[in-house]
Amino acid sequence: RKEVEQDPGPFNVPEGATVAFNCTYSNSASQSFFWYRQDCRKEPKLLMSVYSSGNEDGRFTAQLNRASQYISLLIRDSKLSDSATYLCVVNPYSGGGADGLTFGKGTHLIIQP
């Protein structure tokens, strides 16, 4: 089982629509969670951290379900500029040392005019 799994898409969504992505993670001891966006041939950019209580930043809402080990991202009123690959990221915990961030393969989102 892969450590972080995402639906690769692509998700083709009309401008103004709401779109949601999920990802699942395998390490139940994971401590911190993030969403990054990556534009073609660019570096990943931090979109938001994901907290147990859920968090919202403008049109973006992230949720964490520890019991089911999944993380979600909701984008409301989608814009053309939201077109990108969205990476689900988990900071695993093995009890010692630093394991680095574990990335999913990403979900490709295309917003259509």
Place this chain on the structure above:
Amino acid sequence: DAGVTQSPTHLIKTRGQHVTLRCSPISGHKSVSWYQQVLGQGPQFIFQYYEKEERGRGNFPDRFSARQFPNYSSELNVNALLLGDSALYLCASSRDSAMNTEAFFGQGTRLTVV
């Protein structure tokens, strides 16, 4: 404020050669991590350094090595390059090594091995 800077941005090397990639973290950040991203995949963790000490290592061969300098900048070295080492190499800067600390990436070095 300057973000994470990496050099060079692009590099072409021949199989068997050696390469050194460089990274300067955000001012005030003491932790640097290195990631390899091949096309169609998410970044894969290579190393993390904090206060000049290696804190973590991913599943990469010993041909990969790194170090962090007193000014917190870092180098990633890869020996005996293989075609499969062709990838985008990303440096991530974070304030400290705590697990919930947010990481910020440089623009990457695109390495092509021919």
